[in-house]
Every structure is written in structure tokens, then in C-alpha cells.
Amino acid sequence: MKTMHAILATSALMVLAPLASAAGNCTLRLKGNDAMQFDQKAATVSASCPKITIELAHSGKMPVTAMGHNVVISQTADMATITTAGMKAGAAAGYLPKGDARMIAATSLIGGGGHTSTSFPGSKLKAGGDYSFFCSFPGHSAMMKGKLSVTK
Ligand code: CO
16 A cells, blocks of 8 residues: 555656646647647746746657657747748758757657657747747648747
């Protein structure tokens, strides 16, 4: 019985821990699927976070070559330029224009069943700015995009 209680307590902590960090708006947690969708259309993070973490899980089964997903954050006005440059950069570059300062943050590209994450300082964002998160895989940002609101 003691072991069972220990397992239950541990499970509860594992469930609660991510919720606690999300409450501070320092984590952007997204899921992508085989239907070319993120599970959220909008999210909020805080510019005062020393570190903002982006976590992406691909809940589908399709390979990265057919249904690759990543998460890029930029000003909304830069989204089209970045996706076009990312397409030119090609699959080997994860459809990301390397070194392009307009990309505030970007995860690696993953396929079905994959997970990836990255972090960046909250100071790279301005409270009240017009930001978006999107997937830079060719064609995906038409559907795979959302508004990233930034609080202080
Ligand atoms: Co995608």
C-alpha cells in the first residue's frame, strides 16, 4: 500500500508541476497533429520571465518529411518573410532561415511521436507587442499559427 501511495503522490506531482509553471506564463506548450493543426490558436507569455520555454509535442504518426512541425515566434509582420526564407533554406535546415534575427525563437522540426523544446529570454519580447507563433514547414503556417500575447 505504501508503494502505491508513493506512486500516486509522484504522479500527482508530475501532473501539477507543469501547471504551476504555466501559471507564471513562462512556458508555451503546444501539440501538433497529423491534420496540420496546433492545439491552441492563442497563448500568453510574460516578458518578465527570465526564460520562456517552448515545448512542442507531435501527437501524430506521420514522418517529419511529410508532416513536420516546429514552433517559430516572431512579430506577426515578419511571419510571411520568415516562412518564405525558411522554404528556401529547405528541409536540411529544418525550414528555418538560420541566423535570421527576425526569428525570436524556433524549435527544431519534428515528426509524429516527437518532442522538442527551446528557451529564450523573455526580454526579447515587448509587452503588448504583436507576435505570432507558427510552423515554418512549407504551407503549414496557413493553419498552424496563433496569436502570442505578451504581458509584462
Ligand atoms: Co507543421
